[in-house]
Amino acid sequence: MSYVASLPLHGADAQLLAVVVAIRAARTGVGNVTGQDLRSLRLADAEGAVAALTALGWQARGDLIAGSPDVPVGIAVPGLTDGGDHRLPFGKVMRSRVSGWTSRTLNAKPVKKTPPAARLAALFLAAHGRPYRPSVLPEDLPEHCRAALPDLLARNFLKELDGDTYLLGDAVRHVAGKRTAPVPTVRVPDEEEPVSWDVWKGEASVALRRHVEAVESCPLCGLSTARVSEAFMRKPVPAQADEKVRAAYAAWRENQSEPGPRAARFAADFRAAHGHGPSVKQLCQGISERKQPRRLRIYLVRQLIAEGWLTNTEPVPWTLRPGKAAAPSGTSAPRVRAS
Template identity: 65%
Template sequence: MQGMPSASSSTIPATAAPVVKPKPFLLTPRQGEAARALMAYVASLPLEGADARLLAVVVTIRAARSGVGNLTGQDLRSLRLADPEGAVGALAALGWRRQEALLGEDLVTPVGILVPDLSGRPDPPLPFGKVMRSRVSGWTMRTMSAKPVRKASTAARLAALFLAAHGPADGYGTLPADLPDECRAVLPELLDKGFLAESDGDRYLLSEAVRHLSGARPPSDTPSLVRDDPEAGRLSWDAWKDGASVALRRHVEAVERCPDCALSTALVSEAFMRKAVPAQFDEKVRAAHDTWEAKFPHQGPAAAEFAAAFRASHGHGPSVKQLCKGMGWGKMSRELRIHVIRGLIAEGWLTNTDPVPWTLRPGRAAARKGVPGTSGATAAVVRPR
């Protein structure tokens, strides 16, 4: 019949492109305005170089409410500055105080850095509320640890903050007038690494992978990462953190901001906020544990050493899954992983602050046997709220 394909012709069916669910936006439009105010404030500071400005971003957002920003030596190290000593010295030249302690050997004790311009003023330059400050602080860390720029230069990560704060989620943005020169110079790097989809003169387009970081998105009903759920009586993530102890919040932020783990806020919040449910080990799980033990005997010392090394590198302990995967124990069910780790805890090779996640560390048996890296590692890090 005319118009019909012949019997010898072949038709290749069209393949539908996979549907990629967009990531939830981190900032509301008002929080995006606050992010731009933060970057404008840092741009106005008489600083030279990306190292000093990136450190100033982190200190400023933490000091926005009280004038004092708490950082640890581990926080400074995680920024991977090319010249941390020079950056700390540059802040001292502004009259900021006490940040020199960040360069000592103590990596875990918070250092309260005083920013005089943000302290005791009736008209503070960054009038952020508690939730606003927390949201923008989380946005800065998530932006700097976004996959395209996680291992990029300091200038590229600083530029990513400026461009994400000013960049629309649904169109082209214009380079901010106060974008530092060192950031303009690395625009090709951001394009090459996939943070930008396009860059032409003063116009740029955020790549699809990072548009959830946009601070200039239009108002919408797009849900934020964690919303209040009155029916379930569930607190929002920000409210949960505001009610946590100082030590627990410090631990939470170490996990949230870890550039090596780069965990989503949704995953971290769920892990900390969910109720602990006792694991049930049936006969199948116990049999699988016996098989594992026969294949991997005497794993206690190695597991303790891994936990100590992980903690020293990340600033927090591994999760159960991270430890099992790092030890190379192969594919394991969740129940088997928990069974294995509880056994190592019972034997004293590991300990944790149950039920707080990411608190695994060497136990007393490891310390007694002198397992490398376990000296002083058995001290409790946090307590449940």
């Protein structure tokens, strides 16, 4: 991806085509592409993209536009044939794997029907991304790709987008280019053995256990046992609200009409339907049209709690409910009991 970003190409169409050709030309300096391959990229201007590569000296040994769609056309890439120092470090097996990875990423459901700039951005982010941890936006990410990032967030290709950091969505973790080895479990003699989920619930109070069971068995949320247990058993870590988060909150607040009353009503309706309160993420999704980064969601809910529109039983998750400020309007949390 960095190799393509370094080329004097300015459009997403040409850059996306260059990625495919460069990967296929990595070992021999010649990449074979068919007319069907070109059409599958769904470029806005395929002829312009081919012309842009030709202007760089990439020579097609045939007619890629009007020729037979099934006949491979070799494209010679001078920068990959001028000696070993110029070749991409791919062996035969690695080249095939990278080519397959490119196809899987471009055809991932969240981006399959997006414009070329969004799919090119998806390749950059997947190549530099890790499956379960936030990653930093690559420095050589083209500007037209940066403009497509909100669309990738809205389509769930990205789970989080916070300034220059991002987290790949759950559905595309398998295409993450930077794999991290699992952290080995090291037993510290002075530490207690971690308890199992069943043991933890058995040691919880009656009221807490009822709440846990209401969340765990909620048919509307459909949460996995792993997700519920992780939320209840993890140690709370305070989220820092820096200037960027506060500025994002101020911008969000300016465009909202009565967010406090709406949040209180949503929390009350949610509890009545589910038998438990919403999570921070569920509440923010219920009162906002756009997805927000995790730190903004936490700060947003904290502000609503500070203003009295919401309250909760911190640090117990899924306990948000209307606060005292909502009482005059008649919005109150229904009393619910888990069966």
